[in-house]
Amino acid sequence: MTTRSRPLLLSLCLVLLVGALLAWLVAGxxxxxxxxxxxxxxxxxxxxLDKGAYLARAGDCVACHTAREGGKPFAGGLGIASPIGTIYSTNITPDPDTGIGRWTYGQFERAVRRGIGHDGAALYPAMPFPSYARLTDADTRALYAWFMQGVPAVRQENRASDIPWPLSIRWPLAYWRALFSPAPESVASSEAAVNGDDIARGAxxxxxLGHCGSCHTPRALTxxxxxxxxxxxxxLTGTELNGWNVPALRGMPHWSEDEIAEYLGSGRNAKASVAGEMTDVxxxxxxxxxxxxxxxxxxxxxxxxPGQAxxxxxxxxxxxxxxxxxxxxxxxxxGERLYLDNCNACHFVSGKGAERVFPQLDGATVVTADKPDALLHVxxxxxxxxxxERAPSVLPMPGFAKRLNDAEVAQLATFLRQGWxxxxxxxxxxxxxxxxxxxVGQP
Known part of the structure; x- marks a missing residue:
C-alpha cells in the first residue's frame, strides 16, 4: 500500500462506518x-400447530425456501434472480446449526415482519416482509410454533448470495426498509379485522400472507x-415477471367472485386455466x-x-x-384461418373455450398483455x-412449435390479441x- 493510498482507504472506511451507524439509527x-x-x-x-401449517400454506413459504431439483421442504437453496445478482433462500427448518432451531420467537418475528435477520443484519426484500408486516401477533406465533415443532429438521448449509461487493453490503438495506417497509406497529391487523367480513378477511x-402485490404490483427503480x-x-395493476405477463387484479370485471375463488382453488374456472408462475402458487x-x-x-x-362496466x-x-x-x-x-385450423376445436369461434376444460381467450390477460411473450410461450x-385436490385431472395443451413457423405464429398471435x-x-x-x-429443446 502506498503512502498516498492510505488516506483514501481510511476515508472510505470512515464513510462505511458512518453510513452503517446512520443506517442503524434510521432503522431504529x-x-x-x-x-x-x-x-x-x-x-x-x-x-x-394446525393453524401454523395452514398459514404457511397461505404464505406459500415452501415455494421460495425449497430448491427446485430434489430440494427438501423449507431447507432453502432456491436461487432467486435479482437485478444485482442471485439470492439463495435460507434453511428455515428447525435444525439448530443450519436452520432456525435456536431462534427465539423475537428473532423469528423480526425476520418475518421487519426484515431483520437473527444476527441483526438486514434481509434482502426478496423476502416479502413489507407484506408480512400486516400479520397479526397471533398468526406470527402460530407460524413460529409450526416451523419449530411441525417441520422436520434438515441439516443443510445456507448458500451465500452471488451479489458482488460492494452491492453485497447489507447496511444500506436498513435505509430501504425504513423508507419502503411499514413497521408492524403501524399496519399489523387486529384479530377483529382479520375475522370480520369477507372483504376485511380477504384484504x-x-x-x-398471500403477498399478491409482490408479483401483481409494478415496482419502482428502487x-x-x-x-x-x-x-x-x-x-395490483399488473406487471411482468420472468417473461410472463402478470395480470391486473383490481376489480377483474370479466370474472365473478365465484370464478375468482374457483380459479384460486383449482387452477381453472369457466374462463381460464392457470399457467406460468401462478401454477406453483x-x-x-x-x-x-x-x-x-x-x-x-x-x-x-x-x-x-375500477369502473369498467x-x-x-x-x-x-x-x-x-x-x-x-x-x-x-x-x-x-x-391469423383467422390458422385459428380455425389449430385452435377452434377447443376454444371455439366465440373464444370462450369449454368451461373448466379449455381456457377462454376473449379477454384473457395472458393474451392481451403489453408484451406477448407468455402467449407465444404457450x-x-x-x-x-x-x-x-379440487381438480385432480391434469389438462394439457400441446405446443405448436413444430407445426407452425415463426411467421404463422406471429399471425395467429396477432389475431388472438386483436380478435373478440x-x-x-x-x-x-x-x-x-x-x-x-x-x-429449451425447440428448434
Whole structure:
C-alpha cells in the first residue's frame, strides 16, 4: 500500500462506518426493530400447530425456501434472480446449526415482519416482509410454533448470495426498509379485522400472507412495490415477471367472485386455466385454502372495481362480431384461418373455450398483455394445469412449435390479441424468434 493510498482507504472506511451507524439509527427511529430476546409464551397445542401449517400454506413459504431439483421442504437453496445478482433462500427448518432451531420467537418475528435477520443484519426484500408486516401477533406465533415443532429438521448449509461487493453490503438495506417497509406497529391487523367480513378477511390474506402485490404490483427503480394496499393507484395493476405477463387484479370485471375463488382453488374456472408462475402458487398455496378464505379473497379483489362496466358492454358487442366472422369462414385473414385450423376445436369461434376444460381467450390477460411473450410461450411449448385436490385431472395443451413457423405464429398471435374484445398490439416475427430461442429443446 502506498503512502498516498492510505488516506483514501481510511476515508472510505470512515464513510462505511458512518453510513452503517446512520443506517442503524434510521432503522431504529423509523422502523422499530422489535425485541430479539422475546420468547414464545403461548402453549403449543395441536390446534396451534394446525393453524401454523395452514398459514404457511397461505404464505406459500415452501415455494421460495425449497430448491427446485430434489430440494427438501423449507431447507432453502432456491436461487432467486435479482437485478444485482442471485439470492439463495435460507434453511428455515428447525435444525439448530443450519436452520432456525435456536431462534427465539423475537428473532423469528423480526425476520418475518421487519426484515431483520437473527444476527441483526438486514434481509434482502426478496423476502416479502413489507407484506408480512400486516400479520397479526397471533398468526406470527402460530407460524413460529409450526416451523419449530411441525417441520422436520434438515441439516443443510445456507448458500451465500452471488451479489458482488460492494452491492453485497447489507447496511444500506436498513435505509430501504425504513423508507419502503411499514413497521408492524403501524399496519399489523387486529384479530377483529382479520375475522370480520369477507372483504376485511380477504384484504388481510391478499395484502399480507398471500403477498399478491409482490408479483401483481409494478415496482419502482428502487425495487419497492408501488403500493402495498388499495390506497395506492398502482396496487395490483399488473406487471411482468420472468417473461410472463402478470395480470391486473383490481376489480377483474370479466370474472365473478365465484370464478375468482374457483380459479384460486383449482387452477381453472369457466374462463381460464392457470399457467406460468401462478401454477406453483395454486399447487402449493391457494388450492389448500378453505372455501371461505378463497371467497373472502375474491370479495376483496372484486371490491377494487375500477369502473369498467361500460367498456365491458362495448367489448361484448365487438366479441360477437369476431365470432360471427369465424363462423361464416369467409374473407378470413391468415391469423383467422390458422385459428380455425389449430385452435377452434377447443376454444371455439366465440373464444370462450369449454368451461373448466379449455381456457377462454376473449379477454384473457395472458393474451392481451403489453408484451406477448407468455402467449407465444404457450403457443409454442404448450401448457398444463396442476393437479389439485379440487381438480385432480391434469389438462394439457400441446405446443405448436413444430407445426407452425415463426411467421404463422406471429399471425395467429396477432389475431388472438386483436380478435373478440381483445385490443393489444400486433406480434412480429422477431418476437416469436426470440421466444422460440428461449424455449429449451425447440428448434
Amino acid at each position: 427511529l423509523l422502523n422499530r426493530s422489535g425485541d430479539a430476546a422475546e420468547q414464545m409464551s403461548q402453549a403449543v397445542t395441536p390446534e396451534l 388481510y390474506l391478499v395484502q399480507g 425495487l419497492q412495490e408501488n403500493g402495498l394496499d388499495e390506497r395506492a393507484a398502482a396496487y 395454486v399447487a402449493n398455496s391457494t388450492s389448500h385454502l378453505s372455501d371461505a378464505d378463497l371467497q373472502a379473497m375474491a370479495a376483496y379483489l372484486k371490491s377494487l372495481d 361500460r367498456a365491458h358492454r362495448a367489448d361484448v358487442e365487438r366479441a360477437g362480431a369476431t365470432a360471427r366472422k369465424l363462423a361464416a369462414a369467409r374473407d378470413l385473414s391468415l 403457443i409454442l411449448a404448450g401448457a398444463a394445469t396442476p393437479s389439485t 374484445s381483445n385490443r393489444a398490439p400486433a406480434v412480429s416475427v422477431e418476437q416469436v424468434e426470440r421466444v422460440r430461442a428461449g424455449i
